[in-house]
Amino acid sequence: MTNTSANPISRLFNMNTSGEKGGRYLPLWRQLILQVVCILIAITVLFPIMYIITLSLSSSGSRPSTLQLIPTEFSLVAYQQVLDRPTGNPVTFVELLKNSLMLSLGVAGVALMIAVSAAYAFSRLKFAGRQFLMMAVFFVILMPGIGLALPLFLLFNGVRVTDPTSGSVIFNLRNSLVGVGIAMISGALPFAIWNLKGYLDTIPKELEEAAIIDGASANRVFYQIVLPLAAPALAVTFFLSFMGNWQEFVLSWLFLTNPADFTLAMSLYNMTGKYATEIPWNRFSAMALIIASPVAVIYIALQKQIVGGLTLGGVKG
Amino acid sequence: MxxxxxxxxxxxxxxxxxxxxxxxxxxxxxxxxxxxxxxxxxxxxxxxxxSFTDFAIKDLRSGFASENLKWVGLKNYQDILTGGLPVQDFEFFRTLGFDFWWALSNVALHVPAGVLVAVLLNTQGLWFKKIYRGLYILPVVFPSIVVATVWRNIFDGQYGAMNQALTSISQLFGSVDPVRLRWLEEYAQPIPGMLPGVPLVWAYYAMMIANFWLGWPFMCVVATGALQSIPKELYEAAEIDGASGPQQFWNITVPMLRPTMVPAAVLGFNTTFNLFGLVFWMTGGGPARATEILVTFAYDLTKNQGLYGAAAAFAVIVFIVAMILFLITNRITRATESYDAA
Known part of the structure; x- marks a missing residue:
């Protein structure tokens, strides 16, 4: 059994793929029953995925009259149309993508930069009021996102620049990507602090202690020892934040009214529901798959770390 | 030091x-x-x-400096709890009850399903294990907003895949009429009186199906990790003592999974209780607010009704509910910790 592990095809048919040793012999009839169960589960999992893949590869914009789960044609017309003009608004896909990317990357980056020193202080330093300040951070995490959306909406709406001659509003923080970004940081920052602190807690302290003995200043310890050691944690926290921001919808839909500022997630919402009557389903499906792809790729690449991080947070609550 | x-x-x-x-x-x-x-x-x-004012669209411009702004004391809170809001079809305690039931019924299905599939995939000698593990992770990989919109299309009353699938199945039994169930709009309840005081319309079941698809694979991933850390010796010893498969499952697997699955279930409950994306994108809380949860209603008050004072009071209430939930669930998690220590 061990000598076949190099060949992927023989590995596919290898009885024991999980690397477990020993165990009972699985009778053929049981094996077949379990295979049937597994395949049935796989069909339910694949059902919606195959459905939109098939729809997205169809060249016809009409609504599907019969159920089709396996693509019969491979047309990229829908993808082309979506990239050309995704919504009814005169906004190109590139502009939407740019808005989404700026918002997701910007918020994740800024939140991470502000969070990392605070996470380090919470994880390693002792100071008066530590417990209280940590509760304050947790307090914000506990608040459902919508709970902060309203006051930020009202406060940002007051920040505006008007043209002194005509009196028309030139800039309103509430109705701008910058405003949405700042509002999103209010959720991303406490999450990043909490998440990073959880990771930093698992890094052994010995290196830092040795550096302190050698007389390194606190700043040197932080920049030259902690930051390099925490690099993987920083990356995972950044990507977790990015994935959340990429799908962010509540704040942007509440704040923004100008189609030029819209994000991909907002456009997808525009293509569904009561607005969807004029949007062909093949284009909707193509858009959905395009939006899903970056998150899916990151998730598959970092699956272990992400699941580990999520459950760690859950356990430590 | x-x-x-x-x-x-x-x-x-x-x-x-x-x-x-x-x-x-x-x-x-x-x-x-x-x-x-x-x-x-x-x-x-x-x-x-x-939350103590009648802040509305009229005050947007100047905020607290607005001349029209009136302090109304606890009126907003009173209106929310007693149904005095100028909003159709809203009843606070019905929505709260639905939200609880929604979160509870989801977690009650996701956790056992996730554990069972994890145990199934952990069967020694099962073929194609890795392929199945790779496939079953797909729902977790898809962004939930994409999932919600896709499921919304699947449950479309006219052209949706669900009705088409049901039509093909019913044709096997000799029916000729196509299934035209308006999943997301129908007011009727498939099982009337299932939850006293809270109507569970077809849209609830549609959301349950969509969220089941979305939710069990995460629990399966968590359970798989925990299963693989159970020492094989326990099963070998049980085998020698003559314990049957079900006996091993209930007396080894379940107790050993508990410390991992209880926090995961608590996390799942809290997430589902405030699951804005799926509810908003699939039904928008409809029909007639029958599938509205607290966060989607808070959003509606702000975005569509412009009742900012009432929306603020509602957000404060949502936060108090979240706080109480956190304290309760935190106790549950602690309870398992002491269970482990004992």
């Missing part, structure tokens, strides 16, 4: 290091707390203040 004392022989220096550490800590916390002060703590206080 011990290593510092070792490395710094002079007592004067040690003292400075300790005070220095305090200051360094506050310096390191400063950026985060300035930012959170401005965009989180201050807005929360502002919101609490707004």
């Amino acid at each position: 011990a290593p510092i004392t070792l490395g710094t022989p002079k007592p004067a220096k040690r003292k400075r290091t300790k005070a220095e550490q305090q200051n360094i800590a506050y310096l390191y916390l400063l950026p985060a707390f300035i930012v959170m002060g401005v965009i989180a703590f201050y807005p929360l206080l502002y919101q609490a203040a707004v």
Whole structure:
């Protein structure tokens, strides 16, 4: 059994793929029953995925009259149309993508930069009021996102620049990507602090202690020892934040009214529901798959770390 | 502290290091707390203040400086709890009850399903294990907003895949009429009186199906991790003692999974209770607010009704509910910890 592990095809048919040793012999009839169960589960999992893949590869914009789960044609017309003009608004896909990317990357980056020193202080330093300040951070995490959306909406709406001659509003923080970004940081920052602190807690302290003995200043310890050691944690926290921001919808839909500022997630919402009557389903499906792809790729690449991080947070609550 | 004392022989220096550490800590916390002060703590206080006023679209321009703004005391809270809001079809306790039931019924299905599939995939000698594990992770990989919109299309009353699939199945039994169930709009309840006081319309079941697809694979991933850390010796010993498969499952697998699955279930409950994306994108809370949860209603009050005072009061209530839930669920998690220690 061990000598076949190099060949992927023989590995596919290898009885024991999980690397477990020993165990009972699985009778053929049981094996077949379990295979049937597994395949049935796989069909339910694949059902919606195959459905939109098939729809997205169809060249016809009409609504599907019969159920089709396996693509019969491979047309990229829908993808082309979506990239050309995704919504009814005169906004190109590139502009939407740019808005989404700026918002997701910007918020994740800024939140991470502000969070990392605070996470380090919470994880390693002792100071008066530590417990209280940590509760304050947790307090914000506990608040459902919508709970902060309203006051930020009202406060940002007051920040505006008007043209002194005509009196028309030139800039309103509430109705701008910058405003949405700042509002999103209010959720991303406490999450990043909490998440990073959880990771930093698992890094052994010995290196830092040795550096302190050698007389390194606190700043040197932080920049030259902690930051390099925490690099993987920083990356995972950044990507977790990015994935959340990429799908962010509540704040942007509440704040923004100008189609030029819209994000991909907002456009997808525009293509569904009561607005969807004029949007062909093949284009909707193509858009959905395009939006899903970056998150899916990151998730598959970092699956272990992400699941580990999520459950760690859950356990430590 | 011990290593510092070792490395710094002079007592004067040690003292400075300790005070220095305090200051360094506050310096390191400063950026985060300035930012959170401005965009989180201050807005929360502002919101609490707004909740005692009749803040509405008329006051958007000048906020608290507005001449029309009136302080109304606890009227907003009273209106929310007693149905005095000028909003159709809203009943606070019905929505709260539905939200609880929604979160509870989801977790009650996801956790056992996830555990069962994880156990199935952990069967020794099962073929194609890795392929199945790879496939079953797909729902977790898809962004939930995409999933919600796709499921919304699947449940379309006319062209949706669900009705088409049901039509093909019913044709096998000789039916000729196509299934035209308006999943997301129908007011009728498939099982009337299932939850006293809270109508569970077809849209609830549609959302349950969509969220089941979305939810069990995560629980399966968590359970798989926990299963693989159970020592094989326990099963071998049980085997020698003549324990049957079900006996091994209930007496080894289930107790060993509990410390992992209880926090995962608690996390799942809290997430589902405030699951804005799926509910908003699939049904928008409809029909007639029958599938509205607290967060989607808070959003509606702000975005569509413009009743900012009432929305602020509602957000405060949502926060109090979240706080109570957190305290309860935290107790549950602690309870398992002491269970482990005992």
